Amino acid sequence: MTRPPLYVRRPFLAGLVRQLxxxxxxLVVGVGLLLVTFxxxxxxxxxxxxxxxxxxxxxxxxxVRRVGFLAVRSRPVDVVLLAVVGVVLTAVALAIPGG
Structure with a gap:
């Protein structure tokens, strides 16, 4: 006898795992914002x-079935937008003099 899949047995847990x-x-963004706060x-x-x-x-x-809400648009658009904004934000933060 085979067990039903996790999304049938425990739908809440399956949804939570999908959003990991x-x-x-x-969580990492929260750590960054906490650093900004201090x-x-x-x-x-x-x-x-x-x-x-x-x-x-x-x-x-x-x-796609494992990425959860990180999938908003098509894969290429999501990847390019996230990567470009991340690199630009990091570069600007490191380029501003003083600190």
Whole structure:
């Protein structure tokens, strides 16, 4: 006798597992915002930028059924937008003099 899939046995848990990539990105963004709050704005913005680059990599590498709400548009559009915004945010944060 085969067991039914997880989404049938425990739909809430299956939905939560599907959103783990987004949860990981949001957790890293939260750490970055916490750094900004405690006046380490440059490193906070670098962390947020790298979180967006990481989101782009997750969107690129994970199949659609595993990526959850990181999939908003088509894969190429999501990857390019997340990567470009992440790289630009990181570059601007590191390029501003003083700190």
């Amino acid at each position: 990539p987004l949860l990981a990105v949001l 006046e380490h704005w440059r490193w906070g913005l670098v962390v947020v930028g790298l979180a967006l680059v990481g989101a782009a990599l997750l969107r690129l590498l994970l199949p």
